[in-house]
Amino acid sequence: MNEDDIIDLMDDKTAVILLPSVLYRSGQLLDIPRLTREAHKKDIVIGFDCSHSVGAVPHYFDDWEVDFALWCSYKYLNGGPGCPAFLYINKRHFQKSPGMTGWFGYVKDKQFDLLSDFEHEKNAGGWQISSPSILSSATLEITLDMINEAGIQNIRDKSKKLTSYLIYLVQEILSDQPYSFAIGSPEDPDKRSGHVALIRNDGLRVTKALKAKGVIPDYRPENLIRIAPVALYNSFHEVWKVVDLLKQIIDEKEFEHFSTERNAIS
Numbered sequence: 001m002n003e004d005d006i007i008d009l010m011d012d013k014t015a016v017i018l019l020p021s022v023l024y025r026s027g028q029l030l031d032i033p034r035l036t037r038e039a040h041k042k043d044i045v046i047g048f049d050c051s052h053s054v055g056a057v058p059h060y061f062d063d064w065e066v067d068f069a070l071w072c073s074y075k076y077l078n079g080g081p082g083c084p085a086f087l088y089i090n091k092r093h094f095q096k097s098p099g100m101t102g103w104f105g106y107v108k109d110k111q112f113d114l115l116s117d118f119e120h121e122k123n124a125g126g127w128q129i130s131s132p133s134i135l136s137s138a139t140l141e142i143t144l145d146m147i148n149e150a151g152i153q154n155i156r157d158k159s160k161k162l163t164s165y166l167i168y169l170v171q172e173i174l175s176d177q178p179y180s181f182a183i184g185s186p187e188d189p190d191k192r193s194g195h196v197a198l199i200r201n202d203g204l205r206v207t208k209a210l211k212a213k214g215v216i217p218d219y220r221p222e223n224l225i226r227i228a229p230v231a232l233y234n235s236f237h238e239v240w241k242v243v244d245l246l247k248q249i250i251d252e253k254e255f256e257h258f259s260t261e262r263n264a265i266s
């Protein structure tokens with residue numbers, strides 16, 4: 001995906017743009033500052049779903065002047081499914097009323113005053129609807145502390161090296177027959193987030209065989225296997241091991257022992 005093609009579609013009929021920061025199949029990281037600048041030239045409000053970049057890539061929404069952003073916390077933030085989602089609203093929009101309101105978005109010190117007018121909190125808290133799960137939030141407090149301690153720029157630097165190493169090994173070891181893996185992610189590490197998409201015929205069965213060996217990839221039809229070496233806790237040795245396991249799965253034809261039927265997710 002070329003950012004120029006998105007910019008060409010920004011016209012005077014466009015009011016709001018919501019884009020993913022990362023294309024979920026290829027792992028391509030879009031140029032958020034550039035897209036934001038171009039949208040604003042045409043008075044278009046622009047926001048990003050950063051579920052696939054938060055925790056892997058630094059974000060500077062204030063500096064980039066993004067209007068809003070949202071993200072889940074169960075990928076690189078380690079929250080797990082059902083964990084709270086997050087919302088960023090640029091402060092120039094704090095006075096605007098939320099379209100969907102709930103008691104938790106009321107100014108915090110008057111939440112139980114039961115007044116008939118809705119007075120929203122003048123920050124992203126105004127868009128909250130109801131109280132978050134405390135048990136899920138507790139896991140986030142710990143993981144966010146760990147990410148801050150490691151430093152998001154350090155995480156990003158290591159992540160780029162991990163994904164580059166994975167791509168290098170696949171190209172060196174697994175690109176020729178009978179392996180026939182191809183890379184479905186951008187070559188430039190600055191244009192990638194934290195995962196690498198491998199393309200392989202029979203990707204579903206290869207995914208199942210890898211899972212049976214204790215590696216959890218993610219399958220996307222028809223033939224895409226997403227591998228996410230997470231900088232916070234995965235090592236370079238583990239990246240090598242995954243490639244070695246893939247080699248073994250093809251050498252020994254292990255994937256042929258699995259059915260071609262898809263399961264609920266991945």
Ligand SMILES: *Cc1c(COP(=O)(O)O)cnc(C)c1O
Nearest residue numbers: 020024049051052071072082085
């Ligand atoms: C994972 C993900 C979410 C989170 O979705 P849920 O409804 O919380 O499961 C949202 N947006 C994107 C792009 C995602 O990848």
